[in-house]
Amino acid sequence: MKVGVMLPVGGSDGPGGRMPEWDDVRRIAESAEEAGLDSVWLADHFFYRAPDGTTYGMHEAWTLLSAVAAVTDRVELGTMVLCASFRDPGLVAKMAATIDEVSDGRLILGVGAGWHDPEYEANGLPTDHRVGRFAEWLEIVARLVRGETVTFDGKYHQVHEAALEPPAPRRIPILVAARQPRMLDLTARWADSWNTAWFGTVDDRVKGRLREFQSALATAGRPENEVTKTVGLSVRDPNQPAVPEPDDHAFAGTVEDLATLFKDYESLGVEHLIVGMEPMSPRSVERLAEAKRLATA
Numbered sequence: 001m002k003v004g005v006m007l008p009v010g011g012s013d014g015p016g017g018r019m020p021e022w023d024d025v026r027r028i029a030e031s032a033e034e035a036g037l038d039s040v041w042l043a044d045h046f047f048y049r050a051p052d053g054t055t056y057g058m059h060e061a062w063t064l065l066s067a068v069a070a071v072t073d074r075v076e077l078g079t080m081v082l083c084a085s086f087r088d089p090g091l092v093a094k095m096a097a098t099i100d101e102v103s104d105g106r107l108i109l110g111v112g113a114g115w116h117d118p119e120y121e122a123n124g125l126p127t128d129h130r131v132g133r134f135a136e137w138l139e140i141v142a143r144l145v146r147g148e149t150v151t152f153d154g155k156y157h158q159v160h161e162a163a164l165e166p167p168a169p170r171r172i173p174i175l176v177a178a179r180q181p182r183m184l185d186l187t188a189r190w191a192d193s194w195n196t197a198w199f200g201t202v203d204d205r206v207k208g209r210l211r212e213f214q215s216a217l218a219t220a221g222r223p224e225n226e227v228t229k230t231v232g233l234s235v236r237d238p239n240q241p242a243v244p245e246p247d248d249h250a251f252a253g254t255v256e257d258l259a260t261l262f263k264d265y266e267s268l269g270v271e272h273l274i275v276g277m278e279p280m281s282p283r284s285v286e287r288l289a290e291a292k293r294l295a296t297a
Helices: 022-035 061-071 089-102 117-122 130-145 181-190 204-220 255-267 282-296
Strands: 002-006 039-042 047-049 055-057 076-079 107-112 150-153 158-162 174-177 193-199 228-236 272-278
Touching: 002 022, 002 076, 002 282, 022 039, 022 061, 022 282, 039 061, 039 272, 047 117, 061 076, 061 089, 089 107, 089 130, 089 158, 107 130, 107 193, 130 150, 130 158, 130 174, 130 181, 174 181, 181 204, 193 204, 193 272, 204 228, 228 255, 255 282, 272 282
Parallel strands: 002 039, 002 272, 039 076, 076 107, 107 174, 174 193, 193 228, 228 272
Antiparallel strands: 047 055, 150 158
8 A cells, every 4th residue: 555645735734824935845745755655746736725714825736746756756746636727638648748757757646526615715716617528628638648739629728739849758647636427537537546535444434435436436336446546544652742723534543544544445455545645744654654664564
């Protein structure tokens, strides 16, 4: 099983609950690589506005990811997940191919349809038909990064003999975060990996999500082993200061308990765990790496 970590991108993810800086992002990425973890991931938002109206700023994901690619050598690099509405499909395919070149083939292109209305409205983006727009966008991106010359005349997106020049160095894996039936069907059709999040202990919620995705794969006629199953976990270190906004589902057991949890997910067929750490610190990274070593011993 692979274990990766979310990097601090905004809000109160930095030390002491402050807005993270580039040095904070780099520190966690380098710690993950040195500790033996498998991947690092960045969220993609303009900002997040809480129900009480408080707005939390975010750094731009692609820019940070290219910088992380340049200061690491081994860990896979992912977006968790890139919002389709923010960038047109041709640009995303081009950027993905370039980051994969910079990183020597380490990109996992995580994508989704988007959901946070306040950032859409603030930036003049349409909030209607998000899944319909995503369906067209995903097909174009997937076909481009897989080396096709694409002509597509959709309701929301049009391209004419579009191709990547130079082509992507390899077939870049596409991860889709999906929960509802239409999104699960799109994932089963186009994706190399699927993600569902955020969880703590193995419970009926995550088991139900896995069953629903298995059903979508069966409907699409794809073998179950063709699509990697990934799960987003929230993990809290009780021996470090609490974060300003803790996740109610975060797992707060010992390192030994965490190793057992990793095994529990692996027994369900989950192949990659993507961990949101509380707090996001080098010590939290070391703790996850220790649990992974115990789980695979």
